[in-house]
Amino acid sequence: MKLIDYADASEEVRAVYDDIMAKRNVPDVNNFWKAIAHDPKTLKRTWESIQEIMAAGELDPMVKELIYIAVSATNGCEYCVASHTAAAKQKGMSDAMFGELMAVVGMANETNRLIAGYRVPLDEKFKV
Amino acid sequence: MKLIDYADASEEVRAVYDDIMAKRNVPDVNNFWKAIAHDPKTLKRTWESIQEIMAAGELDPMVKELIYIAVSATNGCEYCVASHTAAAKQKGMSDAMFGELMAVVGMANETNRLIAGYRVPLDEKFKV
Amino acid sequence: MKLIDYADASEEVRAVYDDIMAKRNVPDVNNFWKAIAHDPKTLKRTWESIQEIMAAGELDPMVKELIYIAVSATNGCEYCVASHTAAAKQKGMSDAMFGELMAVVGMANETNRLIAGYRVPLDEKFKV
Amino acid sequence: MKLIDYADASEEVRAVYDDIMAKRNVPDVNNFWKAIAHDPKTLKRTWESIQEIMAAGELDPMVKELIYIAVSATNGCEYCVASHTAAAKQKGMSDAMFGELMAVVGMANETNRLIAGYRVPLDEKFKV
Amino acid sequence: MKLIDYADASEEVRAVYDDIMAKRNVPDVNNFWKAIAHDPKTLKRTWESIQEIMAAGELDPMVKELIYIAVSATNGCEYCVASHTAAAKQKGMSDAMFGELMAVVGMANETNRLIAGYRVPLDEKFKV
Amino acid sequence: MKLIDYADASEEVRAVYDDIMAKRNVPDVNNFWKAIAHDPKTLKRTWESIQEIMAAGELDPMVKELIYIAVSATNGCEYCVASHTAAAKQKGMSDAMFGELMAVVGMANETNRLIAGYRVPLDEKFKV
Numbered sequence: 001m002k003l004i005d006y007a008d009a010s011e012e013v014r015a016v017y018d019d020i021m022a023k024r025n026v027p028d029v030n031n032f033w034k035a036i037a038h039d040p041k042t043l044k045r046t047w048e049s050i051q052e053i054m055a056a057g058e059l060d061p062m063v064k065e066l067i068y069i070a071v072s073a074t075n076g077c078e079y080c081v082a083s084h085t086a087a088a089k090q091k092g093m094s095d096a097m098f099g100e101l102m103a104v105v106g107m108a109n110e111t112n113r114l115i116a117g118y119r120v121p122l123d124e125k126f127k128v
Numbered sequence: 129m130k131l132i133d134y135a136d137a138s139e140e141v142r143a144v145y146d147d148i149m150a151k152r153n154v155p156d157v158n159n160f161w162k163a164i165a166h167d168p169k170t171l172k173r174t175w176e177s178i179q180e181i182m183a184a185g186e187l188d189p190m191v192k193e194l195i196y197i198a199v200s201a202t203n204g205c206e207y208c209v210a211s212h213t214a215a216a217k218q219k220g221m222s223d224a225m226f227g228e229l230m231a232v233v234g235m236a237n238e239t240n241r242l243i244a245g246y247r248v249p250l251d252e253k254f255k256v
Numbered sequence: 257m258k259l260i261d262y263a264d265a266s267e268e269v270r271a272v273y274d275d276i277m278a279k280r281n282v283p284d285v286n287n288f289w290k291a292i293a294h295d296p297k298t299l300k301r302t303w304e305s306i307q308e309i310m311a312a313g314e315l316d317p318m319v320k321e322l323i324y325i326a327v328s329a330t331n332g333c334e335y336c337v338a339s340h341t342a343a344a345k346q347k348g349m350s351d352a353m354f355g356e357l358m359a360v361v362g363m364a365n366e367t368n369r370l371i372a373g374y375r376v377p378l379d380e381k382f383k384v
Numbered sequence: 385m386k387l388i389d390y391a392d393a394s395e396e397v398r399a400v401y402d403d404i405m406a407k408r409n410v411p412d413v414n415n416f417w418k419a420i421a422h423d424p425k426t427l428k429r430t431w432e433s434i435q436e437i438m439a440a441g442e443l444d445p446m447v448k449e450l451i452y453i454a455v456s457a458t459n460g461c462e463y464c465v466a467s468h469t470a471a472a473k474q475k476g477m478s479d480a481m482f483g484e485l486m487a488v489v490g491m492a493n494e495t496n497r498l499i500a501g502y503r504v505p506l507d508e509k510f511k512v
Numbered sequence: 513m514k515l516i517d518y519a520d521a522s523e524e525v526r527a528v529y530d531d532i533m534a535k536r537n538v539p540d541v542n543n544f545w546k547a548i549a550h551d552p553k554t555l556k557r558t559w560e561s562i563q564e565i566m567a568a569g570e571l572d573p574m575v576k577e578l579i580y581i582a583v584s585a586t587n588g589c590e591y592c593v594a595s596h597t598a599a600a601k602q603k604g605m606s607d608a609m610f611g612e613l614m615a616v617v618g619m620a621n622e623t624n625r626l627i628a629g630y631r632v633p634l635d636e637k638f639k640v
Numbered sequence: 641m642k643l644i645d646y647a648d649a650s651e652e653v654r655a656v657y658d659d660i661m662a663k664r665n666v667p668d669v670n671n672f673w674k675a676i677a678h679d680p681k682t683l684k685r686t687w688e689s690i691q692e693i694m695a696a697g698e699l700d701p702m703v704k705e706l707i708y709i710a711v712s713a714t715n716g717c718e719y720c721v722a723s724h725t726a727a728a729k730q731k732g733m734s735d736a737m738f739g740e741l742m743a744v745v746g747m748a749n750e751t752n753r754l755i756a757g758y759r760v761p762l763d764e765k766f767k768v
């Protein structure tokens with residue numbers, strides 16, 4: 001699928017691009033947005049959802065980026081790892097933090113599968 | 129696989145159980161440990177690795193638990209979600225934090241797949 | 257693994273290639289077939305299974321391609337997304353249909369993980 | 385996490401529950417909604433997104449349910465398989481259609497992994 | 513979906529059940545077969561494929577079961593882990609072998625994700 | 641993340657590199673090690689764990705590589721498939737063995753999802 005550049009975008013799409021560029025203070029939007037712009041509803045819904053979800057709340061925005069990276073590495077999504085690692089750095093993630101993040105991600109993936117293989121039953125105290 | 133209770137454990141296994149109970153100040157170890165105790169080397173290695181990885185460092189121990197939950201929910205590991213949600217709560221995770229965590233996990237899983245489906249190419253700036 | 261071109265293929269492999277080219281009316285087979293041709297049994301079994309499974313039945317062949325893409329995007333398999341998107345287009349998938357497909361795939365991946373994270377118990381009516 | 389029943393829900397949550405019950409013509413909402421109601425923003429956003437995404441469009445609502453099931457089976461999400469299989473049946477999915485759906489899902493998962501294992505390079509014609 | 517017992521099965525389905533019971537020397541077939549019997553084509557195709565794939569060849573049948581367990585634990589499929597662990601034991605897998613299997617499965621899942629997170633580029637020598 | 645070459649490595653990292661090169665009798669370490677060297681603890685822990693896990697035991701080292709490949713193909717990790725396929729060949733895996741390995745991996749991924757989709761209940765005999 002061809003990426004949709006600003007010059008070729010419909011007004012509906014441009015409105016979202018404009019909002020992204022303004023709020024993120026960047027001269028252009030990432031390829032992700034240019035790809036899903038083929039479906040303007042998904043473009044708009046995703047942009048609105050991401051703003052709501054990634055905003056500062058009880059969790060720090062940088063911590064939210066760490067969580068995003070953890071999911072993306074687990075799913076093997078190179079694009080998402082790359083873009084959210086960049087975002088996390090902008091929000092203060094140090095190299096040492098990234099190293100610790102990856103160590104936890106690796107260990108969690110390891111024990112998740114040990115538990116599946118050994119078919120570990122839930123402890124009584126963990127039952128809902 | 130039968131879980132290995134303390135009473136039935138070898139000395140090698142008991143040494144790990146004792147260490148877990150002492151350091152976590154609990155009267156018994158979780159089923160996870162009693163399952164992998166069938167392989168004492170894995171029991172010992174996993175316990176040592178988890179201590180090293182989950183200790184306070186550049187990232188807060190609670191944040192590490194959030195990351196663990198994010199991976200476990202992505203992998204659909206009920207046991208891991210249950211046990212690490214309990215651990216995260218003990219380390220200060222509020223219900224509101226959990227809600228935000230899940231929102232990020234859900235969104236990351238959604239965009240990871242949008243990117244795979246649209247085959248979004250890496251932006252130049254994200255290339256290594 | 258080197259791809260096995262027609263010129264270098266055994267008679268057993270050529271017979272499958274010939275059948276694929278004839279039934280699909282194409283001058284050559286895709287790389288997928290040239291790769292698994294290293295194992296002629298898997299080549300033959302896979303070709304026979306795909307014909308049986310992807311044929312028109314209660315579901316339209318285009319709908320079957322949509323399902324194939326949904327799985328492939330969820331698994332992050334670029335090759336499969338690419339080849340089955342091409343096949344779906346040939347069978348009538350419009351760009352708008354693709355957009356809706358991706359929206360469902362994204363949402364399903366999101367809610368699948370929300371359900372794992374919140375550990376949602378089955379409603380009584382859904383129990384087998 | 386305790387499910388939030390209507391009786392215990394905040395006004396914000398009840399408004400969403402009311403809308404779900406009215407539009408789906410059901411006497412109560414599923415456990416999924418009662419679980420994510422712990423995070424009213426996610427409840428509202430998810431309900432709005434699902435309505436937009438699952439509505440009739442270029443794809444038939446039943447086909448969208450088939451896609452949802454395909455993703456959910458691939459991710460091993462029992463709750464989602466159960467609830468969307470029920471929804472698909474309501475929208476006209478026959479047992480024979482379900483059988484064909486599963487056959488495609490199985491085959492796609494098989495070939496996705498064959499392609500990863502054989503490291504099949506993209507055919508020139510599939511390159512973006 | 514109701515399981516289809518022998519008494520309620522069509523002749524087409526019974527023929528497969530008879531073959532499974534005869535070749536495996538068992539008085540009844542597992543639930544897996546009784547479930548997919550809803551789609552007789554998938555039942556027949558899967559049984560034929562499994563016989564071809566799991567037979568002794570260059571790899572020992574027990575080793576093939578170990579591989580089956582490795583995949584099933586990675587996918588978090590409890591049924592498959594359970595049934596193939598039983599099959600592996602019948603074919604000679606000891607408890608110690610199972611422990612080593614799980615250790616490799618855990619480690620592979622860990623490093624798979626470290627590699628995704630660190631975005632490790634292929635070494636020249638590994639390029640096709 | 642830049643790979644850390646020997647010339648730029650700290651003494652702590654060099655010690656691990658030296659050990660890998662000596663024990664594997666190679667003139668340089670793979671990119672995997674040069675990437676995780678950003679986190680010397682993870683580098684050291686992973687190297688020690690891999691030695692313990694991949695050593696000859698009840699399972700043959702080649703069989704352990706087959707298991708590693710099975711997991712890596714299931715997770716879609718190209719780097720891991722490439723490096724462990726090379727390692728497996730060095731330890732005696734023939735092309736025919738690889739073909740059988742892939743056939744099992746494909747079939748396991750297929751039936752894992754059939755079981756999830758059909759929601760197959762555990763047979764009594766498989767219950768723990």
